[in-house]
Amino acid sequence: MTRADTRIQKKNQAVILEAGLKVFSQYGFRGSTLDQVAEAAGLSKPNLLYYFRSKDAIYTALLAKLLENWLEPLRAIDPMGEPVDEILAYATRKLDMSQHFPRESRLFANEIIQGAPRIGEVLSGELRELVDEIAVVIDGWAAAGRIKPVDPYHLIFTIWSLTQHYADFDVQVRAILGDVDPFDGAATHLEAMLRGLLQPK
Amino acid sequence: MTRADTRIQKKNQAVILEAGLKVFSQYGFRGSTLDQVAEAAGLSKPNLLYYFRSKDAIYTALLAKLLENWLEPLRAIDPMGEPVDEILAYATRKLDMSQHFPRESRLFANEIIQGAPRIGEVLSGELRELVDEIAVVIDGWAAAGRIKPVDPYHLIFTIWSLTQHYADFDVQVRAILGDVDPFDGAATHLEAMLRGLLQPK
DNA sequence: CGTGGCTTTGACCAGTTGGTCAAATATTGA
DNA sequence: TCAATATTTGACCAACTGGTCAAAGCCACG
Numbered sequence: 154m155t156r157a158d159t160r161i162q163k164k165n166q167a168v169i170l171e172a173g174l175k176v177f178s179q180y181g182f183r184g185s186t187l188d189q190v191a192e193a194a195g196l197s198k199p200n201l202l203y204y205f206r207s208k209d210a211i212y213t214a215l216l217a218k219l220l221e222n223w224l225e226p227l228r229a230i231d232p233m234g235e236p237v238d239e240i241l242a243y244a245t246r247k248l249d250m251s252q253h254f255p256r257e258s259r260l261f262a263n264e265i266i267q268g269a270p271r272i273g274e275v276l277s278g279e280l281r282e283l284v285d286e287i288a289v290v291i292d293g294w295a296a297a298g299r300i301k302p303v304d305p306y307h308l309i310f311t312i313w314s315l316t317q318h319y320a321d322f323d324v325q326v327r328a329i330l331g332d333v334d335p336f337d338g339a340a341t342h343l344e345a346m347l348r349g350l351l352q353p354k
Numbered sequence: 355m356t357r358a359d360t361r362i363q364k365k366n367q368a369v370i371l372e373a374g375l376k377v378f379s380q381y382g383f384r385g386s387t388l389d390q391v392a393e394a395a396g397l398s399k400p401n402l403l404y405y406f407r408s409k410d411a412i413y414t415a416l417l418a419k420l421l422e423n424w425l426e427p428l429r430a431i432d433p434m435g436e437p438v439d440e441i442l443a444y445a446t447r448k449l450d451m452s453q454h455f456p457r458e459s460r461l462f463a464n465e466i467i468q469g470a471p472r473i474g475e476v477l478s479g480e481l482r483e484l485v486d487e488i489a490v491v492i493d494g495w496a497a498a499g500r501i502k503p504v505d506p507y508h509l510i511f512t513i514w515s516l517t518q519h520y521a522d523f524d525v526q527v528r529a530i531l532g533d534v535d536p537f538d539g540a541a542t543h544l545e546a547m548l549r550g551l552l553q554p555k
Numbered sequence: 556c557g558t559g560g561c562t563t564t565g566a567c568c569a570g571t572t573g574g575t576c577a578a579a580t581a582t583t584g585a
Numbered sequence: 586t587c588a589a590t591a592t593t594t595g596a597c598c599a600a601c602t603g604g605t606c607a608a609a610g611c612c613a614c615g
Contacts, residue, residue, distance in 0.1 A: 159561075159562095161561080161562075162561090162562095165562090179467070179468055179469060180382070180384050180385070180468060181381070181382050181384075181385050181464075181468075182385070183381050183382075183384070183385030183386075184381070184382050184383070184384030184385035184468075185384075186601080186602065186603085187602080187603060187604085188601085188602085188603095196563090197563070197564055197565090198564095198603085198604085199563075199564060199565085199604085199605080199606090200562080200563055200564075202603085202604065202605085203561095203562070203563075207603075207604075208602095208603065208604090259467050262463070262467055262522070262523075263382075263464075263467060265522070265523050265525055265526050266380070266460050266463055266464060266467075266522055266523075267380055267381060267382075267385070268380060268525055269525045269526065269529075273525065273529065276525065276526050276529035276530070277529040277530075280526075280529070280530065281529055281530050281532075284530050301550075303543070303546070304539050304542070304543050306530065306531060306539065307539050307540060307542075307543035307544075308543070310516070310519055310520075310527065310540075311516055311543070311547060313519065313523075314515040314516045314518070314519030314523070315511070315512055315515045315516065317515070318511055318514065318515030319511075321463070321466070321467055322463075322466050322467075322514075322515070324466055324469055324470045324474065324477065325466050325470065325477050325481075326511065328470075328474065328477035328478040328481070328482055329477070329478075329481065329482050329485050329507065330507060331482075338505050338507065338508050339508060339511075341505070341508075342504070342505050342508035342509070342512070343508075345504070345551065346512060346547065346550075346551050349502075349547075349550035349551040350546065350547050350550040350551070360582095360583095360591075360592095362582090362591080362592075363591090363592095366592090387571080387572065387573085388572075388573060388574085389571085389572080389573095397593085398593065398594055398595090399573085399574085399594095400574085400575080400576085400593075400594060400595085401592075401593055401594070403573085403574065403575085404591095404592070404593075408573075408574075409572095409573065409574090
């Protein structure tokens, strides 16, 4: 069967996606070449194209995989939980992702900066709906006096921007901090910031 | 004289840089082509190369121009001023830059994400020194009880990340906010956040 | 074993890329 | 006005790009 995923197929597809992530996250789609991906994967170019129809197919597969992990933490916010804890947990989780999956973050950043040609619909569809739901929850918390009044959308942007900054601008952050590990101070700072913004007096 | 900058030279160099900014800020250096820049500039490709030695020269010229404007607001922070006002003024200025010069922000973001191959030294040199100086000032303010204790480096990262987010992730922000102007709420939110973080009770 | 399908590859292709160059065309100053 | 200079361009090039293909190697299973 041409269809069955043999062990070799599974392995090589994974190898190629790993290589694609490495290359695409640094140079973006247009700035990357199949030769680069092939080299990073340790496979020949025609061999890449035996497993994926095209350069585009590799990139698209990566984006699809990424989007799952990207949206999931948002869904994990519990409207029934303790507001400040919930938001803090979300922010911490995003920060962890930046620390442990910086290439995924950069892949996403590259795609967005370039105008999100392939995921624009997800952004204005699925993502927007999700954020709208969370916004209602946060507004509810504020109305109940459980957090200080805050614009939920910009609160979410704050969390996104700061956490992803440590992944996307890694080079700059490290250039400034020198030997200090960015993620040590980041977690503490993020918590202080969000508490200052949210915690009712 | 081949040297003299005639009116035509001045004008065409400016046209090319404007076109280069447009193209490079969206696709990054490697993802952009001279033909794209030429088309955006309304000039032929060989004509571009009459004014700039190479694709690289255009890009480098843009980066150099950008770095000036990028570092300048940091220098404008006045150690003698009122702490919260100074920091708020800096943040507001950065936000204004994101609003009015989003392409410059994206050009910078692209360069950093790709590992800052051309400006790495500026980051770990000039920029780092500048930030170190500001950090001392902020620490001084904190020690004097004029602001709450805060990690100055992560405070600066917070301001950078959030303000630049509105430029770099413009597509995503607008996808979520729909018709609402991002910069309306952003300014208010940014101020609230920084006051919550900094203002001594 | 051997054979049929899975996997890999070298050779190749057409289109694109950054860049060159000589010739043509504007522009300027005496 | 006209020649010297500045500007513009069409034609071209070698290197690189994503992608194809037929042939060769490899492997499991009868």
